[in-house]
Amino acid sequence: MKRLKVSNNVIRRLPRYLRKLDELTAQGITRVSSSELGQQLGLTPSQIRQDFSCFGEFGQQGYGYHVPALREQVASILGMDRHYCAILIGVGNIGHALIDNFCFSDWGFQLSAAFDVKPELIGTTFNKVPVMSMEDLPRYLDENQVDIAVLTVPKDAAVPVTQILTSHGVEAIWNFTNVELTEPNSSTIVENIHFSDSLLSLSYYVSERIDERNARAAREARKG
Amino acid sequence: MKRLKVSNNVIRRLPRYLRKLDELTAQGITRVSSSELGQQLGLTPSQIRQDFSCFGEFGQQGYGYHVPALREQVASILGMDRHYCAILIGVGNIGHALIDNFCFSDWGFQLSAAFDVKPELIGTTFNKVPVMSMEDLPRYLDENQVDIAVLTVPKDAAVPVTQILTSHGVEAIWNFTNVELTEPNSSTIVENIHFSDSLLSLSYYVSERIDERNARAAREARKG
Numbered sequence: 001m002k003r004l005k006v007s008n009n010v011i012r013r014l015p016r017y018l019r020k021l022d023e024l025t026a027q028g029i030t031r032v033s034s035s036e037l038g039q040q041l042g043l044t045p046s047q048i049r050q051d052f053s054c055f056g057e058f059g060q061q062g063y064g065y066h067v068p069a070l071r072e073q074v075a076s077i078l079g080m081d082r083h084y085c086a087i088l089i090g091v092g093n094i095g096h097a098l099i100d101n102f103c104f105s106d107w108g109f110q111l112s113a114a115f116d117v118k119p120e121l122i123g124t125t126f127n128k129v130p131v132m133s134m135e136d137l138p139r140y141l142d143e144n145q146v147d148i149a150v151l152t153v154p155k156d157a158a159v160p161v162t163q164i165l166t167s168h169g170v171e172a173i174w175n176f177t178n179v180e181l182t183e184p185n186s187s188t189i190v191e192n193i194h195f196s197d198s199l200l201s202l203s204y205y206v207s208e209r210i211d212e213r214n215a216r217a218a219r220e221a222r223k224g
Numbered sequence: 225m226k227r228l229k230v231s232n233n234v235i236r237r238l239p240r241y242l243r244k245l246d247e248l249t250a251q252g253i254t255r256v257s258s259s260e261l262g263q264q265l266g267l268t269p270s271q272i273r274q275d276f277s278c279f280g281e282f283g284q285q286g287y288g289y290h291v292p293a294l295r296e297q298v299a300s301i302l303g304m305d306r307h308y309c310a311i312l313i314g315v316g317n318i319g320h321a322l323i324d325n326f327c328f329s330d331w332g333f334q335l336s337a338a339f340d341v342k343p344e345l346i347g348t349t350f351n352k353v354p355v356m357s358m359e360d361l362p363r364y365l366d367e368n369q370v371d372i373a374v375l376t377v378p379k380d381a382a383v384p385v386t387q388i389l390t391s392h393g394v395e396a397i398w399n400f401t402n403v404e405l406t407e408p409n410s411s412t413i414v415e416n417i418h419f420s421d422s423l424l425s426l427s428y429y430v431s432e433r434i435d436e437r438n439a440r441a442a443r444e445a446r447k448g
Contacts, residue, residue, distance in 0.1 A: 008266045011428050015421035042232045078424045079431030093321035098419070100317065107420050108427065147430060172430045174423060189433065191426035195322070195417065196331050197239035199398060200302045202415035203332065204235050206371060206396045207303030209413065 006054045013051055014078055016041060021071040033064035080108030086174075087146050089161055090153035091116040091131055094176050098150060099126045109148070113140065134161075141168035148172040155179050162188070230278045237275055238302055240265060245295040257288035304332030310398075311370050313385055314377035315340040315355055318400050322374060323350045333372070337364060358385075365392035372396040379403050386412070 020041055024032055034045040041048075052058040052070075055077050059065040075081060086109045088095055095114065104111040114131045116122065122133045132140065140146075141164075149170050153161050158179035165173065172189040175181055181190045244265055248256055258269035265272075276282040276294075279301050283289040299305060310333045312319055319338065328335040338355045340346065346357045356364065364370075365388075373394050377385050382403035389397065396413040399405055405414045 011425055012421075014428065015418070015424040018424065019418070019421075077428070077431075079427040080424070082427075082431060082434075084427065084430065093317045093324065097317035097321065102419055104423075107423055109423070148426060171433065172426055174426055189426065189429045191422055191429070193419065193422055194239070194243070195326055197236075197243070198415055198417055199328075199331055199333070200239040200242065200304070201235055202372060202396055202398055202413065203303040203306075203308065204238065204301070205413045205415070206308065207301075207306060209395065210306075 004054060010051050010054055013041075013043075014074055017051075018071065018074050018078065021067055021074065024067050025071060030067050031064050032067055032070075034059070037065070075108070078108075082108060084109050084147035085145055086111050086148045086150055087140070088114040088129070088150040088152060089116075089134075089137070089165075090151065090157070091118075091121050091126070092152060092154070095150070095152035096126065098152065099129050111150075112144070112146075115140075137164055138168055141165070141170060146170050148174055150174045150176070151181075152176045228278060234275050234278055237265075237267075238298055241275075242295065242298050242302065245291055245298065248291050249295060254291050255288050256291055256294075258283070261289070299332070302332075306332060308333050308371035309369055310335045310372045310374055311364070312338040312353070312374040312376060313340075313358075313361070313389075314375065314381070315342075315345050315350070316376060316378070319374070319376035320350065322376065323353050335374075336368070336370075339364075361388055362392055365389070365394060370394055372398055374398045374400070375405075376400045 017037075020037065034048045037043075038045045038048050049059075055073070058070055058073060086104060088099060088111060091099070091114050095116075099111065099114060111129055114126065114129050115134050115137050116131055117134045121131045124131050146169075149165050149172070151158060151161065151165075151173050155177055158175075158177040158181065162173060162181050166186075166188050171187065173181060173191070175190050175192045178192075178194075182188060241261075244261065258272045261267075262269045262272050273283075279297070282294055282297060310328060312323060312335060315323070315338050319340075323335065323338060335353055338350065338353050339358050339361050340355055341358045345355045348355050370393075373389050373396070375382060375385065375389075375397050379401055382399075382401040382405065386397060386405050390410075390412050395411065397405060397415070399414050399416045402416075402418075406412060
């Protein structure tokens with residue numbers, strides 16, 4: 001694919017477009033205009049047209065977008081058709097939950113192995129994913145193409161494990177450890193899961209509602 | 225607080241501002257301009273000024289923002305100073321991981337109790353949080369002020385548990401179940417954790433790098 005440099009904000013919206021298009025598909029909707037899409041996503045129609053224009057010509061003036069075609073295009077832009085290979089490091093609570101419940105293959109990924117230090121886990125299998133010893137990680141990385149590593153180790157292990165990964169050619173890390181992994185000029189791609197961003201948004205909406213309710217009550221008290 | 229209606233996009237940026245301001249504080253930086261902040265966050269200075277202007281007068285023309293003061297203001301806008309009470313439903317892998325590793329109090333929340341159906345968990349304590357029986361949930365909700373519920377139950381339980389929560393006055397749910405919880409016109413505030421959005425962004429960046437590398441190799445092959 002020929003690539004223009006696309007802003008991070010656009011890239012962050014692509015998975016949301018994908019979810020919305022999947023939702024429309026599930027509802028049996030095959031055509032959508034940029035204004036309908038915008039309304040449902042809280043974006044302006046021109047923003048949406050601009051976002052898609054980064055990747056070529058989508059949709060047809062006056063006819064909107066063909067949902068299945070646009071879905072395929074967004075999926076392809078995101079790399080979902082490339083069948084990346086993932087491994088997971090650290091089969092604690094979060095690691096275990098991801099192996100059992102997160103459907104990597106739905107997003108185009110193959111989760112091929114997990115690694116841990118606990119002897120009682122090594123040699124077992126969760127959801128068809130074998131758990132191997134951390135000692136075998138370097139050799140595994142040398143012998144297999146691994147595109148991304150899911151990092152679900154305890155905080156203390158985050159940096160040393162990252163060093164093993166990067167020194168054996170892993171360029172992308174999905175980081176659940178809340179430890180800042182990238183140094184300036186590092187070429188490793190790190191995507192952090194920030195639970196707190198989500199909780200704080202919720203906190204905002206709760207506060208907004210409470211304040212509105214209190215303001216309404218105060219108005220009514222003045223009237224009465 | 226007097227509130228204007230603020231767009232979701234602005235609200236979603238607030239936790240990112242908070243993280244950045246915490247990072248600057250940790251680096252001992254006490255003053256930052258909107259252009260420095262913009263550069264570090266991939267936003268334009270005018271975007272940043274516009275975002276903050278939704279909430280009043282921050283910063284001073286030509287002097288930038290005072291980092292600790294702005295941090296306090298953003299935290300307050302997000303409701304972090306309101307000490308909301310949270311409970312968690314479903315002490316499986318993800319629930320357990322959140323109780324043990326996610327520091328609710330850092331974000332202004334108090335996690336007061338967890339609930340599960342498994343007899344072996346009921347009566348135990350994780351990280352000082354008592355696990356109670358699901359049967360006790362309605363009474364607990366009637367007797368205690370609960371502002372948000374963290375929903376980490378299996379998919380099948382998501383809707384019935386939500387019904388118990390909302391019918392006993394819980395208005396906000398932090399939803400880890402990947403089940404769509406809100407019906408049209410529902411007054412419940414639901415914040416979903418979408419792991420896939422994060423993984424797909426990573427997938428995009430990996431694809432971008434591979435394509436750039438291939439394009440470079442092709443150019444060099446043509447030259448050679």
